[in-house]
Amino acid sequence: MIQVINGLVYGSFLYVLAVGLVLIFGLRRVTNFAHGSFFMLGAYVSYAAAAHLGFWTGMIVSVAALAVFGALLDRFVFRPLSREEPIVTLLVTFGLLFVLEDAVRTIWGKDYISVSAPEALSGSVTLFGSQFPTYRLFVIAVAIAVALGLAVWLRSTKVGLYVRASSVDPVTTAMQGVDTDRLSALVVAIGTGLAGLSGTIAGPLMALSPSMGGYIIIDCFIVVVTGGLTSFTGAFVAALVIGQFHNLGLVYVPEVASVIPLLIMAAVLGLRPQGLAGPRK
Amino acid sequence: MSSAVPRDKAKVAAASIAAERRTPTVVLAAGLLAAAGFAVPWVVGSQLALTLMTQAVIHAILATSIGFMIRQNGLTSFGHAAFFGMAAYLMALNGKLDAMPAELAVLAAIAVPAAFAFFAGLIIVRLPALSFSMLTLAVAQSLYELMLRWRGLAGGDDGMAVRLPSRLFGIDIELFQAPSSMFVVSWCALVAVIAILTLVARSHFGVLTVAIRENEERARYVGYHTLVPRALVFALSAAVGGLAGVLFALYNAFVTPGALHWSLSGEALIMAVIGGPQAIWGPALGAVIFFVVKNAMGDLTEHWPAIIGAMLIVVTVLLPQGISGLLNRLNRLNRRSREAGKA
Numbered sequence: 146m147i148q149v150i151n152g153l154v155y156g157s158f159l160y161v162l163a164v165g166l167v168l169i170f171g172l173r174r175v176t177n178f179a180h181g182s183f184f185m186l187g188a189y190v191s192y193a194a195a196a197h198l199g200f201w202t203g204m205i206v207s208v209a210a211l212a213v214f215g216a217l218l219d220r221f222v223f224r225p226l227s228r229e230e231p232i233v234t235l236l237v238t239f240g241l242l243f244v245l246e247d248a249v250r251t252i253w254g255k256d257y258i259s260v261s262a263p264e265a266l267s268g269s270v271t272l273f274g275s276q277f278p279t280y281r282l283f284v285i286a287v288a289i290a291v292a293l294g295l296a297v298w299l300r301s302t303k304v305g306l307y308v309r310a311s312s313v314d315p316v317t318t319a320m321q322g323v324d325t326d327r328l329s330a331l332v333v334a335i336g337t338g339l340a341g342l343s344g345t346i347a348g349p350l351m352a353l354s355p356s357m358g359g360y361i362i363i364d365c366f367i368v369v370v371t372g373g374l375t376s377f378t379g380a381f382v383a384a385l386v387i388g389q390f391h392n393l394g395l396v397y398v399p400e401v402a403s404v405i406p407l408l409i410m411a412a413v414l415g416l417r418p419q420g421l422a423g424p425r426k
Numbered sequence: 427m428s429s430a431v432p433r434d435k436a437k438v439a440a441a442s443i444a445a446e447r448r449t450p451t452v453v454l455a456a457g458l459l460a461a462a463g464f465a466v467p468w469v470v471g472s473q474l475a476l477t478l479m480t481q482a483v484i485h486a487i488l489a490t491s492i493g494f495m496i497r498q499n500g501l502t503s504f505g506h507a508a509f510f511g512m513a514a515y516l517m518a519l520n521g522k523l524d525a526m527p528a529e530l531a532v533l534a535a536i537a538v539p540a541a542f543a544f545f546a547g548l549i550i551v552r553l554p555a556l557s558f559s560m561l562t563l564a565v566a567q568s569l570y571e572l573m574l575r576w577r578g579l580a581g582g583d584d585g586m587a588v589r590l591p592s593r594l595f596g597i598d599i600e601l602f603q604a605p606s607s608m609f610v611v612s613w614c615a616l617v618a619v620i621a622i623l624t625l626v627a628r629s630h631f632g633v634l635t636v637a638i639r640e641n642e643e644r645a646r647y648v649g650y651h652t653l654v655p656r657a658l659v660f661a662l663s664a665a666v667g668g669l670a671g672v673l674f675a676l677y678n679a680f681v682t683p684g685a686l687h688w689s690l691s692g693e694a695l696i697m698a699v700i701g702g703p704q705a706i707w708g709p710a711l712g713a714v715i716f717f718v719v720k721n722a723m724g725d726l727t728e729h730w731p732a733i734i735g736a737m738l739i740v741v742t743v744l745l746p747q748g749i750s751g752l753l754n755r756l757n758r759l760n761r762r763s764r765e766a767g768k769a
Binding site for chain 2: 240367
């Protein structure tokens with residue numbers, strides 16, 4: 146039972162990361178290959194900021210820094226390249242991945258750094274008769290907050306409506322008079338800000354290293370594709386399922402756990418090529 | 427993009443017949459190029475240079491396999507190291523477990539990645555190009571994690587030695603590990619790969635896959651099956667990537683999870699992009715340029731990842747067709763101005 150909750154923790158945190166990619170794809174029809182590096186950068190920024198300002202301020206700094214970075218990315222990469230083939234943007238963000246990883250390695254070194262949970266959450270609670278770290282429950286709470294926040298924002302605000310419209314058809318949305326460039330800057334900033342958030346909450350869960358982005362991006366990409374690329378609900382379900390099984394795999398068959406998400410994805414895509422909740426072709 | 431995209435079955439057939447007439451030229455050119463390779467170790471005395479050149483040629487084969495996939499399927503793989511590393515690990519595991527003779531293992535190390543790609547391809551080449559790219563990276567990284575964590579099988583982070591018999595295909599194994607002779611072996615392999623892929627690209631199958639790349643729906647309406655040819659291109663590309671992995675395993679006699687890492691996939695992809703995949707030989711040229719630049723960087727190689735990242739960004743934005751695209755364009759301009767001069 147405790148393992149199931151652990152799987153929920155991992156799935157929650159995958160969701161926060163993957164939903165950022167879903168948002169970006171909705172507006173720009175491209176993906177950010179450097180998303181894993183943004184996640185890693187978010188973890189390091191909050192670690193550096195937390196050393197002086199404490200965990201919570203560090204989290205805010207990290208989210209804000211990554212959001213600014215995302216807005217710049219949209220302005221100077223996604224927007225100018227939006228007329229090119231999508232692959233051009235993929236290659237450029239892939240190049241960025243190399244650059245960011247090297248930058249982090251140069252600044253913070255390549256050794257593992259461990260981060261402790263904030264004091265208020267460092268204890269543990271009794272769940273189903275065994276001890277469970279409070280911090281992990283906090284991660285689940287963050288994911289629920291993100292999911293609810295996004296749902297409310299997308300469903301009940303005008304900007305949210307534009308974002309949903311654009312993820313169905315960006316061209317028509319722009320023709321209706323929506324400034325998709327400004328919208329996209331906002332959405333990409335939220336997407337990368339969420340990468341900063343997930344990097345921050347990942348700190349106390351896993352050790353920081355420049356390669357942590359390369360590890361997490363596997364599951365993140367699999368979640369996005371399995372969920373159907375444009376669907377927030379699809380990403381949510383896929384993140385929970387894949388997070389769950391990957392975690393159970395790590396407990397029972399640690400050697401081969403890394404291929405479990407792939408098998409789940411192959412099964413889903415074999416039955417539904419458009420993903421769990423993707424539009425039919 | 428290719429200049430003539432056939433629109434119906436007759437045109438696909440006609441385009442491939444026209445190309446087949448040129449087959450002897452391709453074979454002859456390949457034979458001459460391969461023969462020229464034998465002279466290189468005599469001309470280049472330095473062991474260091476030969477070591478570097480051998481590495482470059484092995485990577486050129488991997489880059490060629492990625493380029494072929496882009497050219498024929500319009501799909502960009504960010505995880506071709508999967509096939510490279512898979513082949514290298516198969517060689518190493520066979521040495522450890524003694525499952526089959528090394529000659530057979532070489533063939534298996536090429537066939538297994540191809541079969542894996544074919545069946546994976548049946549699922550993933552149907553996806554949008556973007557999803558394909560994401561998943562190739564995810565698959566390769568999963569294999570990387572698998573080999574990293576499965577210490578009992580493959581030594582984890584430390585990697586494992588590739589145990590080989592003293593003779594392979596009747597050739598002394600030391601010849602595969604000395605730069606001067608291994609350069610010739612790899613060079614001949616590269617030339618053969620480029621020649622074969624050129625012939626495939628010009629065949630009926632090659633023209634058909636380009637037609638599918640341009641407009642899959644139309645190809646289907648004309649009456650072709652489109653899924654299997656695309657999966658076959660992926661399989662062929664994986665076989666070539668596997669060949670590079672086999673050569674790597676023979677040459678180094680050692681393999682680490684690094685052979686599966688995304689940075690290797692990325693480097694090979696960058697070579698393909700620099701060289702320009704629209705020409706079959708483009709990625710190999712890109713690999714040579716890549717190694718020349720890397721070598722010229724000297725002390726800066728500490729920041730090599732940042733440099734190749736920046737290189738990728740610059741080339742993608744400024745030179746989307748790569749060097750070979752640039753050369754072809756210059757060639758065409760040249761010809762046109764000459765024709766204009768005559769008129």
